[in-house]
Amino acid sequence: MKDRDLNRLLDECIDRMNRGQTLDEALAGCPGEAEQLRPMLEAAYGLRDNVEPAPTSGAKMANRRKLQQALNARREKAESRGWAFAPFVPVFNRQVALAAVSSVLLVAVVAAGLVTALTGGAVINPPTGINTAGGEIAAFDSEAAMVAYLQESDELYASGAWGLGGVFRGGAFEQSPALPPVPSANDGASIASGDESKSQADRVSGTNVQVQGIDEPDIVKTDGTNIYFSHEDWWFYGGIRIEVAGTEDEIWPVPTVEDRSGIDIIDAFPLANMSVIGEIDLSGDLLLYGDTLMVFGWDGITAYDVADPQSPAQKWQIDIEDSTSTVAARLYNGKVYLVTQTWLNSYDPLPIVPMKVDGVPVEIGYASVYYPIAPVPADATYNAMVVNPDTGAIESSMSFVGQAYTSVVYMSPSAIYITYTYQENILPLAFDFCINYCQGLLPQTVIDRINTLQGYDISDTAKLTEIQVIIGDWLNSLSGDARAVAENDLANRLADYYDLHKRDLERTGIVKIDLAGFTTSATGSVPGSVLNQFSLDEHNGYLRIATTVGDTWGGTFMGIWWFDSESANDVYVLDGSLAVVGVVQGLGLTERIYAVRFIGDEGYVVTFRQVDPFYVLDLSDPANPRLAGELKIPGYSSYLHPISEDIILGIGQEDWQVKLSLFDVTDPANPVEIDKYTMAEYWTDVSSTHHAFMLDDVHQIFFLPAGESGYVFSYAGNQMTLVKAVTDIRAKRALYMDDYLYIVGDGSVVVYDEVTWEQVGELKF
Amino acid sequence: MLQLEMRRTQLKEKHNPAAHSKEDALASLFDGHYESVVRYIFVRIGDRADAEELAGDVFLRAVKSLGSFRGSQEQMRFWVYRVARNIVVDYYRKRSKRHTVPLEPADAVEAQDVEQTAERNLQLEAVAKALDRLTPAQREVIGLRFFAGLTSEEAGRVMGKSSGAVREMQRSAIEKLRGLVRD
Numbered sequence: 001m002k003d004r005d006l007n008r009l010l011d012e013c014i015d016r017m018n019r020g021q022t023l024d025e026a027l028a029g030c031p032g033e034a035e036q037l038r039p040m041l042e043a044a045y046g047l048r049d050n051v052e053p054a055p056t057s058g059a060k061m062a063n064r065r066k067l068q069q070a071l072n073a074r075r076e077k078a079e080s081r082g083w084a085f086a087p088f089v090p091v092f093n094r095q096v097a098l099a100a101v102s103s104v105l106l107v108a109v110v111a112a113g114l115v116t117a118l119t120g121g122a123v124i125n126p127p128t129g130i131n132t133a134g135g136e137i138a139a140f141d142s143e144a145a146m147v148a149y150l151q152e153s154d155e156l157y158a159s160g161a162w163g164l165g166g167v168f169r170g171g172a173f174e175q176s177p178a179l180p181p182v183p184s185a186n187d188g189a190s191i192a193s194g195d196e197s198k199s200q201a202d203r204v205s206g207t208n209v210q211v212q213g214i215d216e217p218d219i220v221k222t223d224g225t226n227i228y229f230s231h232e233d234w235w236f237y238g239g240i241r242i243e244v245a246g247t248e249d250e251i252w253p254v255p256t257v258e259d260r261s262g263i264d265i266i267d268a269f270p271l272a273n274m275s276v277i278g279e280i281d282l283s284g285d286l287l288l289y290g291d292t293l294m295v296f297g298w299d300g301i302t303a304y305d306v307a308d309p310q311s312p313a314q315k316w317q318i319d320i321e322d323s324t325s326t327v328a329a330r331l332y333n334g335k336v337y338l339v340t341q342t343w344l345n346s347y348d349p350l351p352i353v354p355m356k357v358d359g360v361p362v363e364i365g366y367a368s369v370y371y372p373i374a375p376v377p378a379d380a381t382y383n384a385m386v387v388n389p390d391t392g393a394i395e396s397s398m399s400f401v402g403q404a405y406t407s408v409v410y411m412s413p414s415a416i417y418i419t420y421t422y423q424e425n426i427l428p429l430a431f432d433f434c435i436n437y438c439q440g441l442l443p444q445t446v447i448d449r450i451n452t453l454q455g456y457d458i459s460d461t462a463k464l465t466e467i468q469v470i471i472g473d474w475l476n477s478l479s480g481d482a483r484a485v486a487e488n489d490l491a492n493r494l495a496d497y498y499d500l501h502k503r504d505l506e507r508t509g510i511v512k513i514d515l516a517g518f519t520t521s522a523t524g525s526v527p528g529s530v531l532n533q534f535s536l537d538e539h540n541g542y543l544r545i546a547t548t549v550g551d552t553w554g555g556t557f558m559g560i561w562w563f564d565s566e567s568a569n570d571v572y573v574l575d576g577s578l579a580v581v582g583v584v585q586g587l588g589l590t591e592r593i594y595a596v597r598f599i600g601d602e603g604y605v606v607t608f609r610q611v612d613p614f615y616v617l618d619l620s621d622p623a624n625p626r627l628a629g630e631l632k633i634p635g636y637s638s639y640l641h642p643i644s645e646d647i648i649l650g651i652g653q654e655d656w657q658v659k660l661s662l663f664d665v666t667d668p669a670n671p672v673e674i675d676k677y678t679m680a681e682y683w684t685d686v687s688s689t690h691h692a693f694m695l696d697d698v699h700q701i702f703f704l705p706a707g708e709s710g711y712v713f714s715y716a717g718n719q720m721t722l723v724k725a726v727t728d729i730r731a732k733r734a735l736y737m738d739d740y741l742y743i744v745g746d747g748s749v750v751v752y753d754e755v756t757w758e759q760v761g762e763l764k765f
Numbered sequence: 766m767l768q769l770e771m772r773r774t775q776l777k778e779k780h781n782p783a784a785h786s787k788e789d790a791l792a793s794l795f796d797g798h799y800e801s802v803v804r805y806i807f808v809r810i811g812d813r814a815d816a817e818e819l820a821g822d823v824f825l826r827a828v829k830s831l832g833s834f835r836g837s838q839e840q841m842r843f844w845v846y847r848v849a850r851n852i853v854v855d856y857y858r859k860r861s862k863r864h865t866v867p868l869e870p871a872d873a874v875e876a877q878d879v880e881q882t883a884e885r886n887l888q889l890e891a892v893a894k895a896l897d898r899l900t901p902a903q904r905e906v907i908g909l910r911f912f913a914g915l916t917s918e919e920a921g922r923v924m925g926k927s928s929g930a931v932r933e934m935q936r937s938a939i940e941k942l943r944g945l946v947r948d
């Protein structure tokens with residue numbers, strides 16, 4: 001037997017034993033060589049079993065905690081940058097400190113009392129009883145008023161009156177909720193062709209954005225001649241595999257830690273001399289306006305004049321202060337719309353200085369800071385600004401206070417909508433729960449004590465604490481068995497009560513800023529929280545917004561656990577003044593929204609827990625929106641893209657594999673999955689940013705990166721066929737210029753002729 | 766609070782079999798592979814306490830580089846070992862002289878029978894000596910294959926070698942061990 005064969009058999013035996021087989025079982029597969037292999041395996045596993053250190057659980061827990069903190073911090077940063085993945089993490093920083101108190105009540109007793117809870121499970125119209133209050137805002141009239149507001153907010157926050165101390169939101173599969181998702185900004189835009197030699201393509205794709213014509217920052221931009229590609233830092237863990245012809249050997253060039261951050265400027269059209277002609281030593285998302293390339297980096301925005309791409313010259317710079325982070329940016333009609341978030345110091349909030357433009361601090365005074373009249377937990381200001389792309393000058397701005405890291409920004413051609421999610425003051429519901437909902441469970445003496453508490457002239461915080469003390473005293477007075485029963489009953493009632501009031505606990509405030517005049521034209525609020533920018537859409541003057549309510553894992557009340565509140569998903573239709581005029585409630589009970597797409601008079605919502613219901617909503621009558629149809633299939637879609645009037649493409653996952661589905665929605669009452677393609681990949685970046693997706697309707701193809709590779713599918717005839725797979729280039733994006741498809745990867749750019757699908761160009765970095 | 770946090774994690778896994786983000790993936794990787802990472806480092810450096818500390822660093826460094834990680838959850842697993850590998854390299858770099866700490870028996874403290882413990886220690890000593898006679902690369906292969914449980918292809922990716930080379934190395938490492946332990 002050749003040595004190499006023995007190596008292979010040994011290897012297979014090790015794999016088997018690593019999967020849990022015994023030595024004898026592993027050797028049973030190769031009886032001829034068992035004698036040779038046995039002593040080797042005995043030596044190796046003898047060694048392992050002898051020295052196996054059992055990590056100490058204390059160290060493991062400490063390391064787990066450190067990891068969690070680092071992940072939380074990273075998520076917060078990512079969210080503030082708009083690249084968030086999962087929103088669930090919530091609660092380490094400030095709430096953790098209050099856990100002792102706040103985890104107790106919070107969840108249990110929810111929200112503001114005014115609201116009639118709407119039962120889930122059904123579609124309810126009209127929206128009678130929906131609380132749309134809480135959204136009104138006003139500007140501060142003095143610094144003192146601002147400080148007072150923030151301190152009240154702080155106190156309520158710290159008291160646990162807000163904030164779901166013991167409640168955790170489930171982790172939704174988030175698409176970049178804040179930053180920038182179907183049409184391209186300049187999809188198929190016609191760029192005037194140049195001279196005879198034609199240095200610019202006529203047909204050029206833009207970034208895949210949510211609203212046609214409103215560009216969103218991304219790592220790749222093109223002007224029809226050059227491609228601007230911002231490499232992200234990456235840490236390369238392998239090499240490109242090279243197989244040695246005629247042998248089974250492969251070479252993996254020794255990889256190193258590489259930092260390939262930086263922007264490459266690639267002369268890409270015409271194709272003949274494709275090459276890197278310029279570089280910028282910065283990385284981030286890009287916006288391109290004429291000859292101005294703006295780089296949205298971690299700590300600032302830097303603009304370059306790229307008229308001469310070989311030597312980009314810096315035009316202006318905005319330094320984002322440490323207290324501030326970018327939430328979203330858009331480019332529309334020659335203006336950059338920027339939304340940032342600045343942490344507030346509640347004792348000394350002014351002046352708010354989110355940034356410096358070319359070294360000059362930008363100050364925001366109290367008079368331009370708005371606040372929700374109903375106090376909300378406010379630890380940050382959201383600042384919306386209009387930035388001149390030529391100079392970096394901030395031409396207009398408005399700010400409002402809200403809770404940090406909860407914002408989603410959606411921009412239509414006429415307005416910017418900024419959302420912030422907040423928890424209502426739970427005190428009224430705490431009283432309601434104890435006094436009205438616990439009749440027969442709590443002894444009357446306890447209820448009376450709590451009732452009396454209502455009239456005391458003490459703070460809400462103190463009242464909440466008192467309620468807990470009163471109930472705690474009662475529980476402590478019970479014998480072991482009776483106490484267990486009481487706790488169990490209390491837990492069940494809490495769960496029921498929470499379920500009834502889930503739409504009152506968590507709400508999303510919406511601030512609408514008209515682009516004309518850049519003033520706040522309306523405010524409003526709806527129950528629940530939003531997934532990402534696709535959760536909002538403006539159509540014919542109406543705003544449609546999809547939210548998930550009651551998405552919690554349960555919580556504690558006096559140390560009693562209760563679980564599994566029933567989440568549900570709603571779609572609200574709001575008029576121009578952000579008053580709710582129509583609603584569809586109770587979609588996907590126990591599930592959470594994974595993807596939303598509003599297209600004209602229709603809305604498509606994907607919720608998920610075990611199967612993927614795909615809902616079709618008829619929104620043609622704003623006052624009477626209705627669930628038109630639904631389809632339940634395995635897996636889920638996390639991005640929806642209309643590929644024709646009646647066909648929606650869903651990109652998501654099923655059984656840990658990337659899944660593509662085509663939904664035919666010709667008959668809204670009966671959506672059908674007409675085609676499905678499961679890829680041998682675990683992950684696609686489209687699931688974290690819609691920018692990674694590209695569609696060329698002329699050639700009826702779409703692109704998505706998955707794993708390390710780039711995939712091009714044809715959807716001609718409403719059937720998905722794999723046209724091209726480009727492997728191992730660490731594919732990121734694709735774009736087209738005329739009939740050339742450029743697949744841009746961290747390793748290289750590969751160009752295909754979209755007619756013949758021959759490779760016609762390649763550029764290696 | 767911690768308990769509560771863990772409870773949530775369990776629930777989350779129950780409800781969402783698929784990890785939903787790189788952060789989630791890394792957290793669940795920790796939960797599933799922390800011990801293996803400790804063992805891998807342990808075999809490389811021979812000190813349990815240091816190995817545990819470094820394992821913590823591995824995940825923190827992974828968080829820092831998470832933005833640059835592109836790949837599947839499966840790939841993340843050996844990416845983490847790559848991070849671990851680099852951490853070990855740094856560890857040795859920081860120590861001016863490479864000194865090996867004797868391997869300690871995993872449960873020597875719990876072992877009640879003194880005679881048995883002594884015998885075990887002798888055995889371990891032999892093992893430690895044997896490990897010490899391996900080349901760093903052989904030691905690494907042993908670590909990745911037997912302690913971290915990676916496949917030879919994955920181990921190859923971590924080490925920047927072909928899977929054929931890994932198989933070759935593991936064979937020679939095992940043969941050497943066999944000889945040493947037997948002697």
